[in-house]
Amino acid sequence: MLKFLGRGSAFHSQNNCGFFVKDGELVLMDCPMSAFHKIKYLGFDKLVNGVTKGVTVFVTHTHSDHVGGIGMMIHYCYYLLHLPVKVITANEETAENVRYLLSVLEGCCDEGYSLLTVQQAKKEYPWIVGAVATVHTQQLEGRCFGWVIEPEGTRIVFTGDTTTLEPFIPYLEKGTYLYTDASAHDCVVHMHIKELEAVIPRLRDKGVKVYFMHLDDEQMLGEAARKAGVQLAPLYI
Ligand SMILES: [Zn+2]
Numbered sequence: 253m254l255k256f257l258g259r260g261s262a263f264h265s266q267n268n269c270g271f272f273v274k275d276g277e278l279v280l281m282d283c284p285m286s287a288f289h290k291i292k293y294l295g296f297d298k299l300v301n302g303v304t305k306g307v308t309v310f311v312t313h314t315h316s317d318h319v320g321g322i323g324m325m326i327h328y329c330y331y332l333l334h335l336p337v338k339v340i341t342a343n344e345e346t347a348e349n350v351r352y353l354l355s356v357l358e359g360c361c362d363e364g365y366s367l368l369t370v371q372q373a374k375k376e377y378p379w380i381v382g383a384v385a386t387v388h389t390q391q392l393e394g395r396c397f398g399w400v401i402e403p404e405g406t407r408i409v410f411t412g413d414t415t416t417l418e419p420f421i422p423y424l425e426k427g428t429y430l431y432t433d434a435s436a437h438d439c440v441v442h443m444h445i446k447e448l449e450a451v452i453p454r455l456r457d458k459g460v461k462v463y464f465m466h467l468d469d470e471q472m473l474g475e476a477a478r479k480a481g482v483q484l485a486p487l488y489i
């Protein structure tokens with residue numbers, strides 16, 4: 253299942269980033285700059301327990317606490333580690349947005365990375381179930397997604413930033429690991445804890461394992477998780 257290099261919301265110093273290792277590749281759910289620095293500090297080899305074959309990043313949306321470290325990751329992997337980086341987006345539109353960010357603004361060279369839509373990525377990674385469109389901010393309407401993946405056979409649902417769990421409900425089966433945005437403050441663009449508390453008993457009855465991530469108030473949400481019988485996203489370190 254996922255470990256986290258950070259589980260904080262946008263204004264925290266350790267932004268949200270889940271990861272796992274699959275066939276020697278370090279697979280990241282978003283890549284904030286804080287995650288890049290943590291990976292560099294820890295060392296790639298330590299994270300993957302041996303030889304690193306490459307880095308793959310799933311993009312949920314283009315807020316900087318989610319994509320701010322991708323360009324640096326590509327530069328670092330290209331110039332220093334000589335490792336390929338793959339960036340996976342939900343569709344052509346988000347791919348174009350990310351291409352502009354990486355090629356035009358970050359100045360990443362074309363050889364440094366490959367940009368794949370979910371359809372293209374599925375050919376290489378059959379364990380990708382799909383991207384799920386969700387609702388987050390008005391400015392990024394239609395360009396915010398969660399991910400459903402099954403890298404080891406067990407289903408993982410990663411909401412990204414979201415105001416609702418509704419689009420994810422059809423994917424939540426018995427045994428699913430759900431990593432959901434959780435917000436202590438009722439800020440309209442995130443998943444408020446009160447709404448989560450209302451739906452958690454139904455999810456637990458269904459056998460879904462719930463983890464809170466992208467936390468704006470770790471103490472309050474930790475307490476809420478304990479009362480609801482669920483967990484905070486597990487930090488790697
Ligand atoms: Zn965010």
Ligand SMILES: [Zn+2]
Nearest residue numbers: 313315388413
């Ligand atoms: Zn966001």
